[in-house]
Amino acid sequence: xxxxxxxxxxxxxxxxxxxxxxxxxxxxxxxxxxxxxxxxxxxxxxxxxxxxxxxxxxxxxxxxxxxxxxxxxxxxxxxxxxxxxxxxxxxxxxxxxxxxxxxxxxxxxxxxxxxxxxxxxxxxxxxxxxxxxxxxxxxxxxxxxxxxxxxxxxxxxxxxxxxxxxxxxxxxxxxxxxxxxxxxxxxxxxxxxxxxxxxxxxxxxxxxxxxxxxxxxxxxxxxxxxxxxxxxxxxxxxxxxxxxxxxxxxxxxxxxxxxxxxxxxxxxxxxxxxxxxxxxxxxxxxxxxxxxxxxxxxxxxxxxxxxxxxxxxxxxxxxxxxxxxxxxxxxxxxxxxxxxxxxxxxxxxxxxxxxxxxxxxxxxxxxxxxxxxxxxxxxxxxxxxxxxxxxxxxx
Numbered sequence: 517x518x519x520x521x522x523x524x525x526x527x528x529x530x531x532x533x534x535x536x537x538x539x540x541x542x543x544x545x546x547x548x549x550x551x552x553x554x555x556x557x558x559x560x561x562x563x564x565x566x567x568x569x570x571x572x573x574x575x576x577x578x579x580x581x582x583x584x585x586x587x588x589x590x591x592x593x594x595x596x597x598x599x600x601x602x603x604x605x606x607x608x609x610x611x612x613x614x615x616x617x618x619x620x621x622x623x624x625x626x627x628x629x630x631x632x633x634x635x636x637x638x639x640x641x642x643x644x645x646x647x648x649x650x651x652x653x654x655x656x657x658x659x660x661x662x663x664x665x666x667x668x669x670x671x672x673x674x675x676x677x678x679x680x681x682x683x684x685x686x687x688x689x690x691x692x693x694x695x696x697x698x699x700x701x702x703x704x705x706x707x708x709x710x711x712x713x714x715x716x717x718x719x720x721x722x723x724x725x726x727x728x729x730x731x732x733x734x735x736x737x738x739x740x741x742x743x744x745x746x747x748x749x750x751x752x753x754x755x756x757x758x759x760x761x762x763x764x765x766x767x768x769x770x771x772x773x774x775x776x777x778x779x780x781x782x783x784x785x786x787x788x789x790x791x792x793x794x795x796x797x798x799x800x801x802x803x804x805x806x807x808x809x810x811x812x813x814x815x816x817x818x819x820x821x822x823x824x825x826x827x828x829x830x831x832x833x834x835x836x837x838x839x840x841x842x843x844x845x846x847x848x849x850x851x852x853x854x855x856x857x858x859x860x861x862x863x864x865x866x867x868x869x870x871x872x873x874x875x876x877x878x879x880x881x882x883x884x885x886x887x888x889x890x891x892x893x894x895x896x897x898x899x900x901x902x903x904x905x906x907x908x909x910x911x
Contacts, residue, residue, distance in 0.1 A: 518561045520568070523552060535564040547577045594642035595685070601630050604679050620766045621743040626672055633658055633669055643685055651677065651690050655698045666699035707834045708841040711893055713827045718894045720825035727803045728817050730784035735832065737887045738775045739839035739857055741768065742832045746811035751798025753777075753785060773858045776880045778887035780895065839886050846889060848882045855879035856886070 520536040533549040549555065549563040567577060595603075605626055608618045618626070630639075637657070638650055651673060658669040670691075677690045709717065714736065721732040734745045744762055753760055760775040767773050777785060788802045796807065803811040814832060822828050836857060843853040855875035 518564050521560060521564045522546075523560075533560040533563070535567050547581075594644060596640050597643045597646060598630065598635055598639035600643045600680060600685055601626075601634060601676060604676050605630075607679075619768050619770060620747070621741070621768060624743075625668070629669055629672055634673075643680065644687075646686075646690060648690050648692070652695070652698060655695070659699070663699065663702045667702060670695060670699040705831070705834065705837070707830050708838045709827070709830060709834065713825075713830075714838060714890070715893045716825040716827050717821055718890075720821050720827075723824075724817075724820065726787050727811065728813075730788050731803055731811055731817070732821065733784050734781060735835045736839075737778060737781050737890050739836050739883065739886065740775060741836065742814065743810070746803060746814075748802050749798060750790070750793060750796055750800040750802060750807075753802070755782070755785065755789075758782060767858060769858050769860045771858065771860065774876055774880060776884050776887070778884065778891065780887065780891055842889060843882050843886050846885050848885055849878075851875065852878040852882040856882040 531552040659666040800807040
C-alpha cells in the first residue's frame with residue numbers, strides 16, 4: 517500500500533497517477549506523478565514515496581511547479597532578439613529623420629543582417645538569454661560570406677548590443693572590446709581600372725537591358741555609390757538643369773549631394789524616364805522593379821559584364837576608386853575630388869570645425885572633368901586628341 521496514491525480517470529479516458537499529502541503550509545495538495553500506462557504501479561509508488569520524503573524535508577512541490585510555469589510563461593513573453601533588433605532600428609530611424617543617425621542605405625543593411633544572419637540562429641530566442649558564444653558564432657557564420665562581411669556584421673552587432681546594454685535589455689556585455697579579433701580589418705582594396713578596362717566595361721554594357729545598362733554607365737560617370745545609383749528617383753533628377761540631387765537621407769555622409777549629368781548620363785536617364793512621368797510620384801525608382809524598389813541583382817549583372825568585357829578582378833566600388841584616381845591624374849585638387857565623392861573624413865577634427873565651405877561648385881566641376889574624360893574614351897569626337905591617363909611613376 518502507498519498512502520495518498522491515486523489513479524485519476526477523466527471523462528475522456530485519460531488516466532493519471534497523483535499523490536495527495538499535507539504540505540508544510542497546512543493545506544492538502546495533489547501532485548501529479550505521470551500518466552498510466554506509461555508509468556506502472558510500481559514506478560508510481562516509488563514516485564509517491566519520494567514525493568512524501570521531499571515534503572517531509574520542507575519542499576513544496578506545488579509551489580515549485582507553479583513557479584516553474586510562471587518562469588516559463590515569462591520566458592515566452594520576453595522580447596526576442598528579432599524584436600529588440602527591430603526596436604533598435606526604429607530608434608535609429610527616428611534619429612535619422614532628425615538629420616542624425618543612419619542613412620537609408622545603412623538601415624537597409626541592418627535589416628538585411630537581421631533577416632539573413634541573425635534570425636536563422638537567434639531571432640526567436642529571448643535576447644536576455646543569449647550568451648557571448650552565440651554572438652561569436654554569428655560572426656563566424658558571417659565569415660562564410662567573406663572577411664569584409666564579417667567585419668561589417670561585427671560593427672553592426674556591436675552597436676546593437678551596446679545599445680541593448682545601455683537600454684537595460686541585457687545585464688552584461690555580450691561582445692567584449694576584444695571582439696575585433698574575431699573579424700580582423702581587411703586590407704583596403706587598391707584596384708582602379710585602366711582607361712582600356714573602363715572602356716571595355718562600358719562597351720560590354722551596350723547589349724544589356726536598358727535599366728542594367730543605365731546602372732553601369734551612371735556608376736562610371738557619376739562616381740556615386742552603387743546604392744545611391746540603384747535608388748535614384750524621379751524627383752531627384754532635374755532634367756532641365758541636368759543635375760541629380762541626392763537627399764541627405766540617402767547619403768552615407770548624411771549630407772545632400774549634387775551630381776552634374778553630362779550627355780552620357782542624360783542619355784541613360786532619358787532611356788529609363790517613364791513616358792507617364794507627370795503621373796508618377798517623386799519617389800518613383802527609375803532603375804527598380806516597377807518603380808517601387810531600388811535596383812537589385814548586382815551579382816548576376818557583374819557576372820555578365822565580366823564575361824562580355826573580359827575584365828575581371830574588380831568590384832562595383834572600384835568604379836568610385838577609378839573615378840577618384842582619375843580626377844587626381846587630371847589635376848583636380850584633393851579637396852575638390854573628395855567633395856565630388858561626398859567624402860567627409862578629410863574634413864574631420866579642427867578642419868571640419870573651421871572649414872564650413874560647401875565645395876558644391878568645385879565638386880560639380882571635378883565630376884565634369886571626369887565625365888569629359890570618360891566621354892573621350894567611349895565617345896571620342898572626330899579630330900579630338902585622346903590623352904590616356906597613366907600611372908604616376910615611382911620616386
